[in-house]
Every structure is written in structure tokens, then in C-alpha cells.
Amino acid sequence: MAHSISTGASINYGYPFAAMGHDRVSISSYSVIPDDGTISFFEASVNSTASTCDLYFENVDGAETAGVTGLHSTAQYKQNTSDTVSVSAGDRCRVVPAGSGSSSTFMWNYRFQSSNTNCAQVLCAYHRWRILWWMTPHYAAILGDMDSEIGGTSEVNMQRPMPTSGTFKNLYADTDQLDDYATVVLRVNGSDTALTVTVQNDEYQKADTTNEVHVDAGDLVNYKLTNLCSRGEIALGITFVPDTSGESIMLGGTTEWRSYADGNQLDNVYEWDWVDTGTLFPNLARLQKFYTYANVVNSADFYITKTDYVTTGMLHNAHTSAGQSLVSDTSSIYFCDSGDGYVFRFVPGGGGVYQVLWGFVVVTLSPQTFTETVVCNDDSSVVQELYRTLEETIVSLALMVKRATEFPFHYFEVLDASQFTINESDVLGLSSITEDDSSLRNHVTVVGSSVSVTTTDSVSINEYGTYTYKLTDDNITTTADAELLAGRILTEYSYPKKRGSITINGKLDIDVAEQFTLNLPNIGITNEKFQIVQYAHNITNAGFYTTIQFGALDYDIAREIAVLTREVRE
Amino acid sequence: MTTWKITVKGTISFDIVPSDKTTEKIDITSSIQQKFQTASFDYTDKNKNRYSFLVVGNYIDIYIDNEIVFEGFISQTQKSYVGGAIKMAVNCIGNTFEVERYLTDANKTYTNKKSGYIVKDLLDTYAPSTITHTSVSSTDGATITSIVFNEITLGSAFQRLAELDGYRYYIGNRGE
Numbered sequence: 155m156a157h158s159i160s161t162g163a164s165i166n167y168g169y170p171f172a173a174m175g176h177d178r179v180s181i182s183s184y185s186v187i188p189d190d191g192t193i194s195f196f197e198a199s200v201n202s203t204a205s206t207c208d209l210y211f212e213n214v215d216g217a218e219t220a221g222v223t224g225l226h227s228t229a230q231y232k233q234n235t236s237d238t239v240s241v242s243a244g245d246r247c248r249v250v251p252a253g254s255g256s257s258s259t260f261m262w263n264y265r266f267q268s269s270n271t272n273c274a275q276v277l278c279a280y281h282r283w284r285i286l287w288w289m290t291p292h293y294a295a296i297l298g299d300m301d302s303e304i305g306g307t308s309e310v311n312m313q314r315p316m317p318t319s320g321t322f323k324n325l326y327a328d329t330d331q332l333d334d335y336a337t338v339v340l341r342v343n344g345s346d347t348a349l350t351v352t353v354q355n356d357e358y359q360k361a362d363t364t365n366e367v368h369v370d371a372g373d374l375v376n377y378k379l380t381n382l383c384s385r386g387e388i389a390l391g392i393t394f395v396p397d398t399s400g401e402s403i404m405l406g407g408t409t410e411w412r413s414y415a416d417g418n419q420l421d422n423v424y425e426w427d428w429v430d431t432g433t434l435f436p437n438l439a440r441l442q443k444f445y446t447y448a449n450v451v452n453s454a455d456f457y458i459t460k461t462d463y464v465t466t467g468m469l470h471n472a473h474t475s476a477g478q479s480l481v482s483d484t485s486s487i488y489f490c491d492s493g494d495g496y497v498f499r500f501v502p503g504g505g506g507v508y509q510v511l512w513g514f515v516v517v518t519l520s521p522q523t524f525t526e527t528v529v530c531n532d533d534s535s536v537v538q539e540l541y542r543t544l545e546e547t548i549v550s551l552a553l554m555v556k557r558a559t560e561f562p563f564h565y566f567e568v569l570d571a572s573q574f575t576i577n578e579s580d581v582l583g584l585s586s587i588t589e590d591d592s593s594l595r596n597h598v599t600v601v602g603s604s605v606s607v608t609t610t611d612s613v614s615i616n617e618y619g620t621y622t623y624k625l626t627d628d629n630i631t632t633t634a635d636a637e638l639l640a641g642r643i644l645t646e647y648s649y650p651k652k653r654g655s656i657t658i659n660g661k662l663d664i665d666v667a668e669q670f671t672l673n674l675p676n677i678g679i680t681n682e683k684f685q686i687v688q689y690a691h692n693i694t695n696a697g698f699y700t701t702i703q704f705g706a707l708d709y710d711i712a713r714e715i716a717v718l719t720r721e722v723r724e
Numbered sequence: 725m726t727t728w729k730i731t732v733k734g735t736i737s738f739d740i741v742p743s744d745k746t747t748e749k750i751d752i753t754s755s756i757q758q759k760f761q762t763a764s765f766d767y768t769d770k771n772k773n774r775y776s777f778l779v780v781g782n783y784i785d786i787y788i789d790n791e792i793v794f795e796g797f798i799s800q801t802q803k804s805y806v807g808g809a810i811k812m813a814v815n816c817i818g819n820t821f822e823v824e825r826y827l828t829d830a831n832k833t834y835t836n837k838k839s840g841y842i843v844k845d846l847l848d849t850y851a852p853s854t855i856t857h858t859s860v861s862s863t864d865g866a867t868i869t870s871i872v873f874n875e876i877t878l879g880s881a882f883q884r885l886a887e888l889d890g891y892r893y894y895i896g897n898r899g900e
Contacts, residue, residue: 489776489777560853560854560855560856561819561822561854561855561856561895561896562855562856562857562858562859562895562896562897563823563843563847563855563856563857563859563860563893563894563895563896564859564860564893564894564895564896565839565840565843565857565859565860565864565865565882565891565892565893566859566864566891566892566893567864567865567889567890567891568890568891568892629871629872629874629884631870631871631872632869632870634867634869635868635869635870635871635888638866638868638888638889639887639888642887642888642889642890645890660726660788662788662789662791662793665754666754666755666756666892667756667892686756687755687756687757688753688754688755688756688757689753689754690751690752690753690754691750691751691752691753691788691793692749692750692751693726693728693749693750693751693788694748694749694750695748697726698726698728698788703755
């Protein structure tokens with residue numbers, strides 16, 4: 155079965171797994187895993203130059219860890235491809251730094267492979283409330299760290315646009331105190347669903363593993379919490395099974411007013427200014443299906459970009475109308491690579507932004523194979539798509555490429571007149587110039603299907619003697635065509651040819667088969683006309699040069715073999 | 725100072741230019757013995773994110789001094805991982821390869837027709853919505869008293885005609 159991907163980040167030593175992006179220090183906080191499976195391919199990056207530190211994924215209940223060691227200023231990114239941690243539904247997990255990197259900022263990702271459902275993704279959230287509001291609902295996003303003081307009583311602040319369709323199930327709620335209690339329900343587009351769980355004040359954990367809720371791309375999802383005690387904290391975990399195999403969803407949002415360009419961590423909940431941490435995606439991964447739900451004054455552009463803010467060609471949504479609206483780009487694709495941090499970027503087009511919520515899809519690709527050759531299939535398919543096999547599933551690596559619908563065809567007579575002159579001062583390189591009788595043909599016989607024609611050039615024969623050449627071609631069925639072909643051969647080959655190659659500064663307006671004049675009096679060539687049989691434009695750091703082969707191609711055994719191979723295939 | 729640009733056209737298009745310092749060598753070759761133009765270039769992925777778009781089938785345009793000198797598609801890529809960077813060798817085939825995608829029927833016969841007429845009819849018959857021929861005249865070329873094409877590519881058919889009348893052919897740039 156295929157895996158899903160999860161990401162996280164922390165800015166302090168001992169930062170818990172669930173609280174992605176916020177600077178909480180409590181090491182008692184954790185995520186509750188809603189499914190059975192394994193955690194593997196732990197990748198981590200640190201952007202601090204502090205002394206060496208490690209980072210681990212830890213199953214607190216299962217007492218298993220896997221992670222990377224030796225992160226430091228010259229090894230800021232590491233991947234663990236060998237160790238695996240088993241998890242069971244209800245286990246509490248976290249990410250734990252070790253060593254002396256107490257002031258470091260970390261970002262990480264890992265794979266989750268469910269034992270029960272293909273491509274199931276674990277979405278973990280952590281919510282804390284500080285005020286007794288029995289009757290007032292609190293709202294929480296389904297991914298990340300939340301605080302009721304930050305918009306937790308406004309549902310739209312915690313809604314997230316779904317970037318793809320799928321099914322939610324296995325809702326787990328876990329409190330850290332026996333006297334905490336809460337009722338949690340999954341909401342879709344502002345309405346309660348059947349997925350709900352109530353934790354009583356004498357228990358830690360409850361789960362709804364019966365109900366399932368299907369959502370479509372563009373739906374807004376969040377949690378609603380009611381019946382809360384005075385102050386408490388709750389870890390929430392839910393399983394998401396995408397309809398499209400291999401997709402993982404990434405959700406975030408911010409509700410803080412901004413009138414200037416700013417950034418945010420991609421998997422964070424509410425704060426701006428997390429650009430120095432960013433979000434670490436797997437090596438390799440594809441980002442796509444970018445949804446933004448934003449309330450803007452006039453207009454705004456939203457991007458997913460690297461933390462350098464200058465990388466272009468990534469996902470981008472433009473909101474061009476004032477007010478709250480949903481914008482989606484379901485066609486663009488961006489491939490990200492190892493070790494880089496990515497952020498959500500906002501650029502106002504006038505006025506500012508009250509709120510923006512986002513969701514997008516991450517698809518992990520195969521572990522990199524760094525040496526490979528892909529040869530084009532010469533068929534006439536309109537759409538080409540390349541695939542790489544990734545364990546049990548197949549994912550698309552290449553983009554859909556549609557061939558152009560119209561190509562202009564040209565059929566033309568080669569002009570006999572010289573098109574340009576090369577003088578000695580133009581020459582940057584010159585091969586030896588060879589003249590021989592290797593291609594001389596002045597007595598030509600063409601044998602077709604039941605026809606045979608012989609044509610001669612008496613002037614050539616008188617000067618060089620007879621050079622016979624016989625061409626057999628069953629496709630020639632008439633005397634006229636045989637004469638036509640024999641005449642072409644005589645015209646081309648009844649006299650010896652000089653051949654060679656010459657290199658000049660780059661010259662663009664040339665074509666194969668056209669004539670040019672070579673004027674090199676110091677080697678006995680004065681205004682002689684030659685045919686171009688091959689040219690090559692070469693651009694290097696040294697400049698732009700054109701090499702012209704004229705008269706005839708030099709013998710090239712590799713080329714001859716290639717021609718023979720092609721003929722055999724045809 | 726020569727300027728150049730390689731435009732890669734996929735779902736996401738982008739340019740490779742000298743200031744990127746990712747490409748050190750470009751070769752474009754056209755030969756009387758080849759049916760189509762070829763091009764090759766090297767690419768060192770310094771942004772870690774472009775090589776994914778250099779894939780077989782994606783279109784490539786190469787400009788030198790703002791003049792398009794090659795238009796075709798990627799036919800082969802070779803990737804290697806050297807010194808912490810992904811290095812690629814990219815080979816491309818020119819648009820004229822398009823005539824190699826279509827086969828004639830068995831015993832496709834023309835009698836007493838100009839080669840220009842035959843060229844147009846072959847294109848109309850086998851590549852009607854893909855290859856246009858507005859610059860070709862039915863009176864171009866030599867009169868062919870009889871010629872039979874037996875399940876060969878259009879490129880091979882045009883090559884046979886060119887052997888008889890001395891003409892040449894190529895496919896120009898899209899959008900001409």
C-alpha cells in the first residue's frame with residue numbers, strides 16, 4: 155500500500171509534534187495517531203548554526219524512535235531511509251530534539267503507511283482553551299496547533315479548503331488531564347457531520363471509528379468543540395483517505411490582518427512571519443491543486459514559494475475581487491526537492507488581507523535514481539506521459555505534453571547560386587581539404603522493376619576515365635523515372651569533389667544543401683563554389699561558432715552504422 | 725556578444741539563459757544525411773527544481789541573438805549526480821521528425837504527377853490536421869511518371885521524391 159506524507163516544524167528545543175509552527179515548549183504535548191501503521195523516511199532540516207543536534211520521531215506509548223543525528227551548520231539537511239517506527243491507533247507521538255540545539259529551528263517530514271487503508275493520511279491537531287464557555291463553541295483547524303485566543307471562537311478562522319476529495323474517518327480525541335472534557339465534531343461547510351466524539355472528565359481518550367464523512371475539493375472543513383471545561387488542552391487526530399491514490403493534503407491559514415507582503419509557514423495555523431523556518435517537503439515531491447479562500451480588500455496574490463522568496467514558477471493564485479472568495483488552480487504543478495524550505499507568500503495588490511486559508515496536495519515521488527536514460531518512443535501518440543514506479547503505486551513524474559496541432563511543411567528547390575562568401579579573414583579553423591575520386595560516377599545505370607536505363611557523361615569519362623555505378627530500385631517502374639534518377643546522379647557525382655570543414659564565427663543564415671563561395675587563395679582555392687552538406691552551431695563559454703562541412707561528408711563509421719540501423723528498422 | 729535562450733515548453737514553461745550559469749554547451753546540427761535537425765545541451769540544476777521539466781517529449785526552442793534556430797522536442801535525457809548537483813545531457817530532435825510519425829498505405833501509387841502534387845496529397849491524406857503545406861505548389865518539382873509507396877513513413881517518401889527532383893524539405897517553426 156502507498157504512504158502519505160506529513161510535515162512539521164518547531165522553533166524551540168523540545169517542541170512537540172502536534173504543535174506545528176508555534177513556539178510552545180511543553181514537552182508533555184503530543185499528537186494522537188488515529189490509525190495503525192508505520193512511520194519512516196524521516197527527513198529533517200535545521201536552519202540554525204548552533205552546535206550539533208539530533209531530531210527524532212518518538213512514539214511515546216510504543217517507546218520507539220527514529221530520526222536523524224548530527225544536524226549542524228554544514229549538514230543542515232538529513233534523511234533517515236532505514237529506520238521505521240510502528241504506531242497503533244491511539245498512540246501518542248511527538249518530535250523530540252536532542253543535543254545542544256536548543257535555539258535551533260527545525261522542519262521535518264515523514265511517511266505514514268497505514269496498515270488498514272491504502273494512502274491513508276494522518277492529520278493531527280492540538281487545541282487549547284483558556285476560558286470557561288460551556289455554551290460557546292470553539293473551533294479548531296484539522297491540522298496544526300491552535301489557541302482559542304486566536305480566533306478560536308470564529309469558525310471561518312479555522313476552516314480549511316479541501317484541495318482534493320476523499321473520506322474522513324477515525325476521529326480521536328485525547329486530553330492531558332483526567333478532569334478535561336470536550337465534545338468534538340467534524341464540520342463541513344459550517345454544518346455538523348456524523349463524525350463526533352465526547353471525552354468525559356474521567357477519561358483521557360475517546361474515538362469515533364464508526365462514522366465516515368466524504369468531502370469534495372473546495373469544501374471547508376474544521377472541528378467544533380463544545381462542552382469545554384475551564385482550561386484544557388486536547389490532541390485531535392483524524393484519518394483522511396484521498397480519492398486519488400498517493401495524494402496527501404496540506405492545510406494552513408492565517409487570520410491576522412496584513413497590508414504588506416509577508417509569509418507564513420505552509421502547515422501552520424494563524425501567524426505570519428514564519429518564513430525563516432518554512433516547511434520541508436519530501437525528496438522528491440510534487441505540489442499541486444492549490445486552493446485559497448481569502449478575504450481581501452481589493453486584490454492579492456498568493457504563492458507557494460521557497461523561503462528565498464525569489465524562486466519562480468511555483469504555485470500561484472490571484473484573488474482579483476474584494477471580499478471572501480475561493481480561488482483554485484488545479485492544473486499547475488511544482489516539483490520540489492530535498493532540503494529546501496517552502497512558505498506561503500502573500501503580496502497585496504492594494505489594501506490588505508483580512509484572512510487567507512489554504513490547502514494544496516503533495517504527492518511523493520520515487521526515491522531518486524540519479525542515473526537513467528529515457529529514449530523517446532517514436533509512436534504518434536498525442537499525449538506523452540512518463541511514469542516512475544514507486545513501490546506499490548505509480549505516480550506521474552513528467553507533465554502532460556500535448557503536441558502542437560499544426561506544423562508548416564516546406565518543399566523547395568535548392569538554389570544553385572552562391573549564398574555567401576567565406577574569405578581567409580573569416581576562417582577560425584580549417585580541416586585538410588580532400589579531393590579524390592571516391593564518389594565519382596559518370597556511367598550510371600538505374601535498374602528498376604522491368605526497366606533499365608544507362609546514362610553517361612562523356613566529358614567526365616574523357617577526363618577521368620569511366621566510373622560505373624549501378625543503382626537497383628524496384629520502386630522505379632518507368633523508363634522516364636529511371637532516366638530522371640540517373641540524370642540526378644550524374645549531375646551530382648560526375649566530377650571529383652573537394653571536401654572539408656571550416657569553422658567561422660557563428661553564422662545563422664545558412665542551410666544544408668545551399669551553395670557558398672570559398673575564397674582561400676593562399677591554399678589555392680579562389681572563389682570556388684561548394685555545397686554545404688552539414689553545419690553545426692556550437693555555443694560554449696568561449697563563444698558562438700559555426701562549423702561547415704562542404705563538398706561531401708567525411709567518412710564517419712558511427713554515422714554509417716546509424717544509417718544502416720535505421721534502414722534495417724524501416 | 726552572442727545572446728542565447730533555451731525555452732522549455734511543458735505544462736510549466738521556462739527559459740534557460742546564460743545568466744543562469746546552468747548550461748555551458750549547446751550544439752545544433754543539420755546534415756544532408758539526416759532527415760531532421762538535432763540539438764543537444766548540458767544542464768546543471770542549480771535551483772534543484774528545473775530538471776523535472778526536462779523530460780522526453782517536452783518542446784524545446786533555441787534562440788541565438790533573438791533568432792529562433794531550433795525548434796523541436798526532447799528525445800533523450802541522461803541524468804547524473806555529480807558533486808551534489810544534478811547534471812543532465814539533453815538531446816533534441818527538430819520538428820521535421822514529425823513526418824516520420826505517419827505511414828503511407830500499401831501500394832500508394834501516383835502516375836504522371838509533379839512531385840509537389842504528390843507531397844501535398846501525401847500530407848492531406850496522412851497528416852491532414854497536423855502538417856500544413858501552404859508554401860508547397862502542385863507544380864513544384866519534376867514530373868514523376870510512376871511511383872509507389874508501400875507502407876513507408878512520409879519522411880522516407882519525401883526523401884525518395886527529393887532524390888528524383890533535387891528538392892529539399894523541412895518542417896518550419898510552429899506559428900509561422
